[in-house]
Amino acid sequence: MQVDRFPDMLQKMEQMSPDERQKTLDEDRADCICGECPTYHLCMAERQELLFCLAGATACTVVKRVCLCPTCPVTSRMGLSHGYYCARGSEKEIRKIA
Numbered sequence: 001m002q003v004d005r006f007p008d009m010l011q012k013m014e015q016m017s018p019d020e021r022q023k024t025l026d027e028d029r030a031d032c033i034c035g036e037c038p039t040y041h042l043c044m045a046e047r048q049e050l051l052f053c054l055a056g057a058t059a060c061t062v063v064k065r066v067c068l069c070p071t072c073p074v075t076s077r078m079g080l081s082h083g084y085y086c087a088r089g090s091e092k093e094i095r096k097i098a
Contacts, residue, residue: 005079038065052085
C-alpha cells in the first residue's frame, strides 16, 4: 500500500517561514520539467509559467498532448498523484483541499 505524502508535504510547507517557503519553491521551480512537456506551448512560455502542480492551471488554451507530470522530480518529492496540472489546476485544487 502506497502512503499519501502530499498532505504531510503541504503541512510542512505551511509551517515554513516565508523565506524557507520561497527557497523551497525556487528549488521546485529549478527541478520542474513543465517547459519540456509536449503540452507546454508558446503562450505558457511567454508568461514564464511553470510548476502548475503547485501554482494551478494556466489561463492559456491547453491542447493536451503528452503529460510528463508523472516523470517530474517535483511529483515524486511532493507525493503528487495527478497530471495535466496546466489544464486541471494544482494538486491541492484537484483534491479540493482548502
